[in-house]
Amino acid sequence: MGLRVSPEALAGEWSLSFADNDFVNAKPAGSRLGLAVQLKFFAAFGYFATDATEVPDEAISYLAEQLGVRETGLDGYDFSGRSGRRHCAEILRHLGFRRMKRADRVALAGWMATELCPGGQSVAAMLEAVFLWCRDHKIFGPSGKEMERLVRSERQRFLECFLAGVADRLLPETVARIEASLVDPDSPTGFHTIKNDVGAATLDNMLALADRLAFIQKLTLPRDLLTGAGKPWIDQIVRRVGTEKASEMRRHAPKRQLGLYAVFLMVREAQIIDGMIDLLVETVHKIGVRSKRKVVAGIARDIEKVYGKERLLVDIAGAAIEAPSGRVCDVIFPVAGQEKLAAIIREHRAKGTLERRIYQVMRGSYEAVAQ
Structure with missing residues (x-):
């Protein structure tokens, strides 16, 4: 089956002009559709079709309708045969090609x-x-x-x-550092180490990433040259360097070796910065989770759970009704002691401030990390 083509493309690219009609109709009826197909296919794409499957089905139907022939007239057309080659030469002369x-x-x-x-x-x-x-x-x-x-x-x-x-844009000291990185690939700033993943959010990993970043930034790489090649080229270079070992990199010609590694390092710098940000965010999250747990545990220790508060409220209400003019110490305290009432007040206040205290500690933790 041929490719699909829109109605707009049919009218714009597959319509026969008066000159095209005269050119095609001058040929035997059995070869007209094939000749018209090759004529308009070449005009659309700049090369000739090798068989009917390359031609959109709608285009074949549209050309057959213009010529007043059946689509089956294309079945016996030999695109690569002697007649087909002769037709291609005639089409080139008709269109004025050289x-x-x-x-x-x-x-x-x-x-x-x-x-x-x-x-x-x-x-x-x-x-x-x-x-x-x-x-x-x-x-x-x-x-x-x-x-x-x-x-x-x-x-x-x-x-x-x-x-x-x-x-050519690399400084002599930059070339020396790059070559040293390839010679000792497992050193802290070696080729293999530079390519390693970020790892878990630990202090050692953060320090190692900082060393790699400092190494790349000291190279003073010509980052402006990255605009001279599209993103597909840069991605291709990064993928290639990322899969090669140091021994394979050293087998490249000197300029190719330096160019490949320099481009990789320019991109790797941004990746390392992103990795450090991810580790920092993960660290802050861990600090926040631990702080919240610590605050909740501290507040829980401060809360004195008072059981039977509903029953105690009923007893206090009953005593107050029976002696509405009595003093609190004479009427209420015999039913609910002063210490138990104080415990109820502490429990209520502690629960009411729990979320506020958690928020304050979390905010303080994030501010400390940001500083």
Whole structure:
């Protein structure tokens, strides 16, 4: 099955002009639909289809309707056969295309280097853009495989130039520190140590991260160069360095080695800072949880649980009703002693201030950590 195409694209890309109709209808009826399909496919994508599965089904139906033929007329069309190749050559002459020359190849390579490669697009996306460039310049490029080789070559050339540019900006003392990190990869600032995970929220881990961060910041890396390559390139470099051992890194050419490690360290610096923030937040959370438990335990010790308060209230009410004019010490205290009433008051006040005291301690803990 072919790809889907919108009604807008049908009208814009698959409509036959008067000149197209004259060109197609000049051919035998049995080959008209196949010729029209190749004509509009090339006009849309900049290269010829190799079989009917590359052509959207709606486009085939739309072209058949314009020509007044049945869609089954495409079944016997040989896209790669002798007639198909002759039709491709005729389509190029009809559209005014010419074969790619050496100067065209140089111009295309320069365009890829400045417009496509820096963004870090995939090979497939770049290949599609290259064919459209050729179409817009009325140039018929080489085969798809040769075009793909050209795209991959330009991508590799861009990456090597980018890494060499980073290496050239490194100070001599920076180069010495980077090389020492690769020579002794398990040292506190070695290659393997720099790549290690953050670890648990402990004082040792925080100090180790601080050492790694200080090491990277002393290198004075050319961070402005990161804008010269798109995020896909940076992510690719970081993934590659992250999976290699120090011995594998040392096998790279000097400039490539320095460029790869320098880019990785620029990104790793931000990752270490994020890791330190996460550890700090986790530490503050632990302090808060412990403080809350301590406050709750202290308040619980201060609370004297008084049992039977409801029954005691009934007895006090009964005594007050029987002697409404009597003194408290004569009427109430015989029923509920002074100490028991004081305990009830303490219990009530302690419960009422529990949440407020917890909040005060938690706030004080966070302020202390922030300072």
